Amino acid sequence: MNDKEFKKLLGSRIQELRLKKGLTQEQLSEMIDVGERNLSKLECGKIFVKSSTVTKLLSALEVEPKELFDFSTLKQKSEIKKILKNAIDNDLVDIDLLYRIYRSVKV
Numbered sequence: 001m002n003d004k005e006f007k008k009l010l011g012s013r014i015q016e017l018r019l020k021k022g023l024t025q026e027q028l029s030e031m032i033d034v035g036e037r038n039l040s041k042l043e044c045g046k047i048f049v050k051s052s053t054v055t056k057l058l059s060a061l062e063v064e065p066k067e068l069f070d071f072s073t074l075k076q077k078s079e080i081k082k083i084l085k086n087a088i089d090n091d092l093v094d095i096d097l098l099y100r101i102y103r104s105v106k107v
Contacts, residue, residue, distance in 0.1 A: 003048075004045070007045040007046070007047070007048050008044075008045030009045075009071040010042075010045070010048075010049065010068075010069070010071075011042050011043040011044055011045040011046075012043070012045070012071075013068060013069070013070070013071060014042060014043055014049075014057065014061075014068070015043040017061045017063060017067075017068070018043075018061065021061060021062070023060075025039050025040055025043070028060060028061075031056070031060040032053055032056035032057055032060050033056065034053060034056075054068070084098075
C-alpha cells in the first residue's frame with residue numbers, strides 16, 4: 001500500500017464512521033476543530049491528518065484507534081457493484097429481499 005492508497009482508505013473510514021454516528025461534515029469539523037473544507041479533503045484522501053487531529057477524531061467518533069484504522073470493511077464502489085451484479089446474475093441472492101432492502105434505505 002502506498003501513501004495515496006492509505007490516505008484514501010483512512011478518509012473513507014473517517015467518512016464511514018462519521019455517517020454511522022449521524023454527523024454532518026460541518027458538525028464533525030466543529031468537534032475536531034478543523035475547517036469543513038479540510039475535513040472534506042481528508043475524507044477524499046487528498047490530505048493527511050495530523051496526529052493531534054487523530055486524537056480528536058477518536059474522541060468525536062467514539063472509537064478506539066484500531067477501529068479507526070480497520071480498513072478491512074471498506075470496499076470500493078466498483079467492487080461492491082461487481083459483487084452485487086454477480087450475485088444477482090447467478091441467482092446467489094434473494095432478489096425480492098435485496099429489492100426490499102434497497103427500497104427501505106433509498107433516499
